Amino acid sequence: MTKQTKQTEQSAVTAASPDQPKGAFPIGRRSMIGGLSALIGAGLAAEGIAMTARPQAETHWPQNPKMTSRFVNFDNPVEEFEAHFRIERDLVEYEGTALTWFYWMVYMVPGDRPPLPMLRYEGMEYSYFRKVADHTYRIHAHNISVPMSLETNDYMETMVNPLTDEEIATPTNLLLNDPGTVHSPKGFRNVSSDGSRYTVPYRQFRHENGMMKLDSVRSMPPDWPLNHIESSIQEVDYDQFMDKSITSLPTKSTGVYVFPYSKWMNMGDRPGHLLGYWDAYKIPGVQDFPEKFLTKLERDHAELLAPRWDHFDRPIAFAY
Secondary structure, three states: OOHHHHHHHHHHHHOOOOOOOOOOOOOOHHHHHHHHHHHHHHHHHHHHHHHHHOOOOOOOOOOOOOOOEEEEOOOOHHHHHHHHHHHHOOOOOOEEEEEEEEEEEEEEEOOOOOOEEEEEEEEEEEEEEEEEEOOEEEEEEEEEEEEEOOOOOOEOOEEEOOOOOOEEEOOOEEEOOOOOEEEEOOEEEEOOOOOOOOEOOOEEEEEEOOEEEEEEEOOOOOOOOOOOEEEEEEEEEHHHHHOOOOOOOOOEEEEEEEEOOOHHHOOOOOOOEEEEEEEEEEEOOHHHOOHHHHHHHHHHOHHHOOOOHHHHHOOOOOOO
């Protein structure tokens, strides 16, 4: 054995340690770093291959997010009227009802300063109608709005007027004296009028992203304040709209409502008015109200949870 061979074997034995067992191939620091780099590089390469092969995750956008929108016009006024009536009420052959549940926010608009959020209402509108001639319906309705605090979101009986700082009572808003209307393809006539004047409502249908939408301005009774308007956007599923067997469409709506200061606000001669912004759902019956709201109405206004068919006993001055 040569001297050089003996020194080489001695070096290998000296390198043996608890971390490097005798007989193991010695790994130097530089060799270890190089090996780790190679392993990490191989791992990243493998991850890159996996990422490339993995299918792209779904996003929250629709598969085709492009908006579609077109105005829909009717050549036949009867078809347009019937489309309106199915969305807003029920195209029945004799007698029917339409019940709407809603929330709305009310803002004071003083005129000389920015609008002030005032309160919230939860409420319902009960509409009942009879077919009195071809494509002609006599309609009556009543409306209840229960005041709610913007701070607690609970029903309330008093609040502080945000403009005058006066503490005031907040009664439930009851609209029980609507004189009623007669609605036909020619427009609306108020039951309390002589029938000579038709009010043609503004309405425009839109087919938009799978929904049929109706922009409309509702007719107001003749003795209501001049500073008053109600405009809404109602929408239903387009496929349901095209199914003529559905006489009462499940409608969702939003709208704005401009009206004078309420007397209970004690605003005196101060200039300004109120603005309401609401959203609503047509529902099948009173049992479909939220439970808390239904309980309150059953306790405070149970008699208004049914149509008031006696309104149709009022005489009318014109022929249908």
